[in-house]
Amino acid sequence: QVQLQQWGAGLLKPSETLSLDCAVYDGSFSGHSWTWIRQTPGKGLECIGEINPSGSPNYNPSLKSRLTISLDTSKNQFSLRLSSVTAADTGVYYCARGGGRLPTGTSWYYLYYVNIWAIGTTVTVSS
Amino acid sequence: EIVMTQSPATLSVSPGERATLSCRASQSVSSNLAWYQQKPGQAPRLLIFGASTRATGIPARFSGSGSATEFTLTISSLQSEDFALYYCQQYDVWPRTFGRGTKVEIK
Numbered sequence: 001q002v003q004l005q006q007w008g009a010g011l012l013k014p015s016e017t018l019s020l021d022c023a024v025y026d027g028s029f030s031g032h033s034w035t036w037i038r039q040t041p042g043k044g045l046e047c048i049g050e051i052n053p054s055g056s057p058n059y060n061p062s063l064k065s066r067l068t069i070s071l072d073t074s075k076n077q078f079s080l081r082l083s084s085v086t087a088a089d090t091g092v093y094y095c096a097r098g099g100g101r102l103p104t105g106t107s108w109y110y111l112y113y114v115n116i117w118a119i120g121t122t123v124t125v126s127s
Numbered sequence: 128e129i130v131m132t133q134s135p136a137t138l139s140v141s142p143g144e145r146a147t148l149s150c151r152a153s154q155s156v157s158s159n160l161a162w163y164q165q166k167p168g169q170a171p172r173l174l175i176f177g178a179s180t181r182a183t184g185i186p187a188r189f190s191g192s193g194s195a196t197e198f199t200l201t202i203s204s205l206q207s208e209d210f211a212l213y214y215c216q217q218y219d220v221w222p223r224t225f226g227r228g229t230k231v232e233i234k
Contacts, residue, residue, distance in 0.1 A: 035223075044214075044225060044227050044228065045171070045214060045216075045225035046225070047221075047222050047223040047224070047225075050221070050223070058221045058222070060222045061128075061222065094170055099176060111176070111218070112159075112218035112223055113159075113161035113173065113176040113177075113216065113218045114161070114163075114171075114173060114216075115173045115176070115182060117170035117171060117172070118170065119169075119170055120170050
């Protein structure tokens, strides 16, 4: 049974950097995409960014200038860094796993629905 | 970005009755549409992907249909554990986007 375990600071001051990490246990790391999703009162569920082992990360355009998502395949971990946070970044942050991939001859077609979610980290930005 | 619109916002249903939830995309997403269930204090759970394929372990009373811009989630006979929030998500293009949800409550 695949499990995702995430950790990171839950209370930040404005202008600080949000740092979250997510470890993958008992599952294939290379065969899936990996996603960060947040849930806020203002915007509901929002895909922050995603990454798969085959290519570059995708960042939500509204966060792109502040966001870094990376993979560490040696540790089966992926991470989120969001700089210059404000109160609007307050919410629950989830790391999550995509649905797998299908061969397309010379490459892979990744399935980006989310089939495994971590329990989430509540992040509060307050002075 | 693709806007996902769910209706109704709240659905009041008696146990044992059928619930029909709608989701509309602002442009075609083919069949790249997923449905999730969320209960208070929990992460969402995948119910349906590919518009109509049930995820592992999801009861047969949950079914999905539709394509392009119009999608439906049907719960054929509501059980007590089905009263929750339901979200649709398109994963056809980046950024993947969710609807605002439909709350299924006990009538």
